[in-house]
Amino acid sequence: EAGVAQSPRYKIIEKRQSVAFWCNPISGHATLYWYQQILGQGPKLLIQFQNNGVVDDSQLPKDRFSAERLKGVDSTLKIQPAKLEDSAVYLCASGKSGGSSYNEQFFGPGTRLTVL
Amino acid sequence: AQSVTQPDIHITVSEGASLELRCNYSYGATPYLFWYVQSPGQGLQLLLKYFSGDTLVQGIKGFEAEFKRSQSSFNLRKPSVHWSDAAEYFCAVAALSSASKIIFGSGTRLSIRP
Numbered sequence: 001e002a003g004v005a006q007s008p009r010y011k012i013i014e015k016r017q018s019v020a021f022w023c024n025p026i027s028g029h030a031t032l033y034w035y036q037q038i039l040g041q042g043p044k045l046l047i048q049f050q051n052n053g054v055v056d057d058s059q060l061p062k063d064r065f066s067a068e069r070l071k072g073v074d075s076t077l078k079i080q081p082a083k084l085e086d087s088a089v090y091l092c093a094s095g096k097s098g099g100s101s102y103n104e105q106f107f108g109p110g111t112r113l114t115v116l
Numbered sequence: 117a118q119s120v121t122q123p124d125i126h127i128t129v130s131e132g133a134s135l136e137l138r139c140n141y142s143y144g145a146t147p148y149l150f151w152y153v154q155s156p157g158q159g160l161q162l163l164l165k166y167f168s169g170d171t172l173v174q175g176i177k178g179f180e181a182e183f184k185r186s187q188s189s190f191n192l193r194k195p196s197v198h199w200s201d202a203a204e205y206f207c208a209v210a211a212l213s214s215a216s217k218i219i220f221g222s223g224t225r226l227s228i229r230p
Binding site: 003004031040041042043044045048055056091093095101102103104105106107108109110 | 120125148157158159160161162167206208210215216217218220221222223
């Protein structure tokens with residue numbers, strides 16, 4: 001089965017510009033996650049979707065970050081405007097089921113964002 | 117709130133030597149515990165997980181981890197490393213009440229000496 005797909009793989013922008021990342025989860029997976037991984041740190045959850053609804057966005061900087069999963073399949077994460085500290089790898093993951101019970105997450109290769 | 121500490125930022129071992137990566141967690145009860153591996157340019161892959169039961173957990177690629185409640189530790193081990201094991205390793209924890217919300221440690225980078 002195909003894995004989690006992400007694009008682009010790399011993106012370089014200047015501060016105050018906008019950027020969008022795309023994620024296509026594994027077919028049939030109801031849950032989708034976006035993580036931010038800053039260099040030298042572990043991934044940090046930004047937002048979790050269950051189908052097209054948001055389950056947890058408590059760590060999403062909502063003044064500049066937004067995410068959507070309109071049809072409950074693929075998802076986009078947007079940053080507007082970008083800051084230098086947004087330079088990171090943005091990882092998308094998906095899982096079969098949802099709710100609070102354990103749900104193995106399968107990760108995509110990530111998008112490496114550099115903000116100059 | 118739960119947290120994870122990986123005290124070693126970078127470890128180098130010789131090919132064929134044994135490996136132990138350290139992980140300590142902070143949580144009021146026994147959490148769910150995980151080890152992930154991240155190879156350059158690739159996403160994270162689950163190596164193994166502990167929920168309950170036998171404290172020695174076997175994973176993929178010949179890895180194992182041992183849960184020690186008294187030490188709040190979940191160290192990862194491998195008896196003989198291969199050059200292909202060079203990667204970043206992340207220990208992670210999740211609360212039983214919100215098992216889908218995984219908290220990652222800062223990672224340990226493993227280098228293999230030929």
